[in-house]
Amino acid sequence: MNRSAEVIVVGGGVIGSAVAFELARRSVDVLLVDKTLPGRATSASAGGLWPVGEAVGMGCGIIHHQSHSPSEGLNDALLLPTSFRDFLTQSNSYFPELAQELNEFGGMDIEYEPGAGLMFLFFTEEEKQFGHLIVDRMPPEVRPQILSPTEAREVEPCLTNDLLGAARLAEEHQVNPMWLAEGYKRAAINLGARFRHETRVAKLCRSGERIVGIEFEDEQLFSDMVVNAAGAWAGTLASTADLRLPIFPVRGQIVLTQSVPHILNACLSNSGCYILQKKHGEVLIGSTTENAGFDVSVTPESITHLVSAAVRTLPCLREVGIKRVWSGLRPGTQDELPILGPMEGVAGYMNATGGFRTGVVASPLTGRVIAQQITGESLDFPLECFLAERFAPVQKTVRI
Ligand SMILES: Cc1cc2nc3c(=O)[nH]c(=O)nc-3n(C[C@H](O)[C@H](O)[C@H](O)COP(=O)(O)OP(=O)(O)OC[C@H]3O[C@@H](n4cnc5c(N)ncnc54)[C@H](O)[C@@H]3O)c2cc1C
Structure with missing residues (x-):
């Protein structure tokens, strides 16, 4: 068997590309293979770096929760494990240095923009109580600052008057x-x-x-290691080698407005939408979380819902035209955590998927730990809680 590369990475979204970068900087002979499939998550993403916001349900998570279990109300069931919050926070801390490195090695400006943070807005008493409940549970180093309506409007003058306050995470960009x-x-x-x-x-x-490698139409390529970074399609790819990887697509629809002069200092979120202003002035309004299989349609109902929630938050958006709408497929997992690292019982294989709604912010640390695992270095973050084995089917008791 002729080896084509030491490592083959399948999937050139943000995760596979981060892994390839971290391997290449360690002088590993790496081949990245990608086919851009409709709905690839990275091209659909908002680009929010909200490690704590997403881990405690103050980002897209609250929209997800509200659309799936509205009857449960808002409660701390939205909190993901502390280990995951730590993973995202550590990953987020690499961005200032990474922005410089990717400029130096890749010639790209990744438009990393430290702003006024992420503000989770309270419109109802229930949302305010939820905000306080979450804030009270958090350790001081990551605890959001509670703002009165006046304080929130000092940060964001375009905000509606119809507001009960906000929780502000200052390091989320x-x-x-x-x-x-x-x-x-x-x-x-x-x-x-x-x-x-x-x-x-x-x-x-x-x-x-x-x-031992990969196969396309009429060709086989061999390697010591294959990294599965195929996003929402990672389960399909794994199944071709009889590996069970419980990844499923979670559709997210997004709206982008025409460019407007600078109106936002922070990223905003509430239980109906999140809102960011991008570098060239467009305002991005996201995003639904839907189980629609691999269907990447955009639906009038969802777009209307997002736009209404955004206009309620920033009334000045009423006058702004829509430039584009689209949807993408998040690689989802049942517990909302990624699937990273080797798999029991199979050598030469590594998972790097399940980024769900935080794959962008998680990419720097994901790239590092996967590369470190492959090269045998000590890991910047332990992978135990992200291994695929946590989904192993429960052994059934056999009754005699
Ligand atoms: C609407 C929306 C908003 C989001 N907003 C945020 C956000 O604000 N912040 C954040 O951190 N995250 C966000 N996310 C999540 C984030 O985008 C994803 O977690 C991340 O992009 C996943 O990256 P990936 O590389 O694993 O997958 P992908 O970007 O989907 O890349 C996988 C690649 O593999 C390719 N591929 C699949 N199968 C094969 C195959 N057999 N052969 C070759 N190539 C293959 C695909 O075509 C694709 O190019 C958002 C996602 C969506 C959909």
């Missing part, structure tokens, strides 16, 4: 997710990685208990 993925990729290539674009991997090649 944004990037351009497409430039981020492109930056990782270009930097990886400049550091020696190879890239096969518009090539769909048909299957993983398995020999006994080892993954």
Whole structure:
């Protein structure tokens, strides 16, 4: 068997590209293979870097929760494990340095923009109580600041008067997710990685208990390690080698307005939508979380819902035209945590998927730990809670 590369990474979204970058900077011979499929998450993302906001349900999580279990009301069931919050916070802390590195190695400006943070807005008493409940549970180093309506409008003068206050996470910012993925990729290539674009991997090649490479239409490529970074399609890819990977697509629809003069200092979120102003003035309004399989349609009902929630938050948006709407497929998991690292019982294979609604902010640390795991370095963050084995089917008791 002729080896084509030490490591083959399947999937050139933000995760696969980050892994390729971290491997290439360690002088590993890496081949990144990607086919841009409709709905690829990275191209659809908002680019919010909200590690604590997402881990405690003050970002897109609250929209998800409200659309799936509105009858349960708002409660601390929205809190994800502290280990995950720590993982995201650590990953987020790399962005200032990463922005410089990707400029230096990849020639890309990832539009990392420290602003006034993420403000979760309270419109109802229930939302206010939820905000306080969450804030009270958090350790001082990550605890949001509670703002009165007046204080919130001092940060964001365009906010509606119809507001009961806000929780502000000062260190939560944004990037351009497409430039981020492109930056990782270009930097990886400049550091020696190879890239096969518009090539769909048909299957993983398995020999006994080892993954030995990949196969496309009429070609096989062999490697010591294959990284599955195929996003929402990672489960389909894994199944070609009889591996069970419980990843499913979660559709998110988004609206982008025409460019307007600077109206937002922070990223905003509430239980109906989140709102960011991008570098060139467009206002991005996101996003639904729907189980619609691999259907990437955009629906009038969801777009109307997002736009109404945004106009309620920022009445000045009423006058602004819509430039574009789209949807993307998040790689979802049942417990909303990623699936990272090796898999029991199979050598030569590594998962790097399940980024769900935080894959962009998680990408710097994901790239590092996957590369470290492959090269045998000590890990910047332990992977135990992200291993695929946590979903292993419960053994049924056999009654005799
Ligand atoms: C609407 C929306 C808003 C979001 N907002 C945010 C946000 O604000 N902040 C945040 O952190 N995260 C956000 N996310 C989540 C984030 O975008 C994802 O977690 C992240 O992009 C996942 O990256 P990925 O590389 O795993 O997957 P993808 O970006 O989907 O990349 C996977 C790649 O693999 C390719 N591929 C699949 N199968 C094969 C195959 N067999 N052969 C070759 N190539 C293949 C796909 O076409 C794709 O190019 C958002 C997601 C959506 C949909």
